[in-house]
Amino acid sequence: MSDSLHSQTAGSGCYSDHAINVGTTEGSIATGIGFCIFRVPQCLFESNQSAFQPNMVPIGPYHHGKPQFQKIQEHKRRFSIDLINRANQGRDKLRHFAEALKPMEEKIRNCYSEALAFDSDELIGMMVLDGCFIIELFCKSYGKLAGHTDPGYDPLLTQPWVLPFLMRDLAKLExxxxxxxxxxxxxxxxxxxxESHPSLSKLALSCFNRTFHRPDADAVLTKYSDWEGEHLLNFLRLTINPDSPETKQRPNKHLHLIQPATKLHLAGIKFKRTHCESFMDIKFSNGVLEIPGLRFDDILSSLFLNFIAFEQCHRGSSKHVTAYATFMACLLNTPADVGFLCDRMIIEKYFGTYQQIAHFFSNIGKDVVFDIRRNYLSQVFQDVNAYSEKDWRVRWAGFKNTYFSTRWSLISAVAAFILLVLMTIKSFFAVYAYYRPPS
Structure with a gap:
C-alpha cells in the first residue's frame, strides 16, 4: 500500500470474469445508469471468498438457483405467506406485488453491474419472493408487531445461531x-x-443491531429511522460513517502512512479509548490519539470486507470505511500492536488471536485503491506524523519508556539518582577537605 495513492495495475488480474470493471461502472454512472450492486473484484474475492458468498440464503440474481440453496427457497415462500397473512391480504396478493414491480423492471436491471440472464417474469418473481422474505424476517425479529409470530417458534429461527448467519448473508455485496x-x-x-408501524429502516436496524454490536444502539435507531440506502449493505454502511467529511489535503512532508501502535507509543503518543456513536470517529490532539472501542468478531470482519468492496466499485461512494481500515492496518501491524490496543480496551477481541487480527488488517488493504490526500482521516495522518517525528519528543519518550515504564524501573531510576546525588556530595566534601583541611 503506497503512501499517497495505490491502485491495481491492468495486468494484475484484479478484474477477471468474476468482476465488473470499475472503469465501466464510472462511465455508466456518468450516463445516468446507477450501478450499485456489483460482483466483488477478483483480487478481493480470492483473499476471503466466504466473506462475500452467501452461506445460507441467496438474495437477488447473482446466486439464484444454486442447488445448495434449494431448501431455503421453501422458507422464503413460507415467509411470504406469513407476510401476506400479517397484512390480512389474500394469497393472490403475490401476483399483485409482481404487477406493482413490473414497471420497475428496467430500473431494477440497471442497478446490477452485469446483464441479468432472467426473463421478465423470473426477475420480478425473484424480487417479490426475496423482498417479502427480508421484510417478514425483519418483522419476526422485531417481535413487537400485531399478529407477529414469536421467532422462537418459527422452524427456521428456533436455533440462536441461524439469525446471525442470515443477517450476515443479507449484508454481502453480491x-x-x-x-x-x-x-x-x-x-x-x-x-x-x-401508520404507527416502525419504518422499514427502523425494522432493518433493529434486526441488524441484534447481531452487530453498537455502542449506542438506541441513538442509532433514532437517528437513522428515516434514512434509506441503495440497498441494505449501503444503508448499514451509512449508519456507521462518522460525521467528518472527506477533505483533500495539499502535499505535505508529514502526509504519509503512520507507524504501528507500539512505535507511536515509543514516540510519545498516548492512546485513549473514547465512546462515540461511530467507532470510526478517530481524533488526534495534543499527543493523544482518541479511538472509539472496536468489538472485533466474525460479523464485523465480514461487514468490513463488503463495505470496502462496495466503496471500491461504486464511484460516487465515500471511502470512509476504506480510510478507517487503512488507518487501523497501519496501527495493527504485528500481534504486539494488537495486544497493545487490547490492553487499552480499544480493541475488544471476540474472534481470533492477536496474530489473526493483525493478519486480517494487514490483508484488508491489499489491492485496494486508497488516496491518503483525500479522505476523512487525512488530517489525522498528517498530525500524528508531525507529532511523532519531532526528535526531542522521540528521545524524551524513549527515555521515559526505558526508565519510567513500570513501577520497578521508576524505583530503580530514583534509587540510582539518589545514589548519584550522595556520591556527588561525598566527592565534594572529600575535595573540599583536601584543599581546606580542618585546623
Missing part, C-alpha cells in the same frame, strides 16, 4: 436487491395498514 424494491413491497404490506 447478495442485494435494490432498496426501492423493498420499500415498494413494504408499503404494499405491513406499511399500508398501520
Amino acid at each position: 447478495n442485494q436487491i435494490p432498496w426501492f424494491v423493498l420499500k415498494a413491497l413494504f408499503d404494499l404490506t405491513v406499511g399500508s395498514w398501520n
Whole structure:
C-alpha cells in the first residue's frame, strides 16, 4: 500500500470474469445508469471468498438457483405467506406485488453491474419472493408487531445461531436487491395498514443491531429511522460513517502512512479509548490519539470486507470505511500492536488471536485503491506524523519508556539518582577537605 495513492495495475488480474470493471461502472454512472450492486473484484474475492458468498440464503440474481440453496427457497415462500397473512391480504396478493414491480423492471436491471440472464417474469418473481422474505424476517425479529409470530417458534429461527448467519448473508455485496424494491413491497404490506408501524429502516436496524454490536444502539435507531440506502449493505454502511467529511489535503512532508501502535507509543503518543456513536470517529490532539472501542468478531470482519468492496466499485461512494481500515492496518501491524490496543480496551477481541487480527488488517488493504490526500482521516495522518517525528519528543519518550515504564524501573531510576546525588556530595566534601583541611 503506497503512501499517497495505490491502485491495481491492468495486468494484475484484479478484474477477471468474476468482476465488473470499475472503469465501466464510472462511465455508466456518468450516463445516468446507477450501478450499485456489483460482483466483488477478483483480487478481493480470492483473499476471503466466504466473506462475500452467501452461506445460507441467496438474495437477488447473482446466486439464484444454486442447488445448495434449494431448501431455503421453501422458507422464503413460507415467509411470504406469513407476510401476506400479517397484512390480512389474500394469497393472490403475490401476483399483485409482481404487477406493482413490473414497471420497475428496467430500473431494477440497471442497478446490477452485469446483464441479468432472467426473463421478465423470473426477475420480478425473484424480487417479490426475496423482498417479502427480508421484510417478514425483519418483522419476526422485531417481535413487537400485531399478529407477529414469536421467532422462537418459527422452524427456521428456533436455533440462536441461524439469525446471525442470515443477517450476515443479507449484508454481502453480491447478495442485494435494490432498496426501492423493498420499500415498494413494504408499503404494499405491513406499511399500508398501520401508520404507527416502525419504518422499514427502523425494522432493518433493529434486526441488524441484534447481531452487530453498537455502542449506542438506541441513538442509532433514532437517528437513522428515516434514512434509506441503495440497498441494505449501503444503508448499514451509512449508519456507521462518522460525521467528518472527506477533505483533500495539499502535499505535505508529514502526509504519509503512520507507524504501528507500539512505535507511536515509543514516540510519545498516548492512546485513549473514547465512546462515540461511530467507532470510526478517530481524533488526534495534543499527543493523544482518541479511538472509539472496536468489538472485533466474525460479523464485523465480514461487514468490513463488503463495505470496502462496495466503496471500491461504486464511484460516487465515500471511502470512509476504506480510510478507517487503512488507518487501523497501519496501527495493527504485528500481534504486539494488537495486544497493545487490547490492553487499552480499544480493541475488544471476540474472534481470533492477536496474530489473526493483525493478519486480517494487514490483508484488508491489499489491492485496494486508497488516496491518503483525500479522505476523512487525512488530517489525522498528517498530525500524528508531525507529532511523532519531532526528535526531542522521540528521545524524551524513549527515555521515559526505558526508565519510567513500570513501577520497578521508576524505583530503580530514583534509587540510582539518589545514589548519584550522595556520591556527588561525598566527592565534594572529600575535595573540599583536601584543599581546606580542618585546623
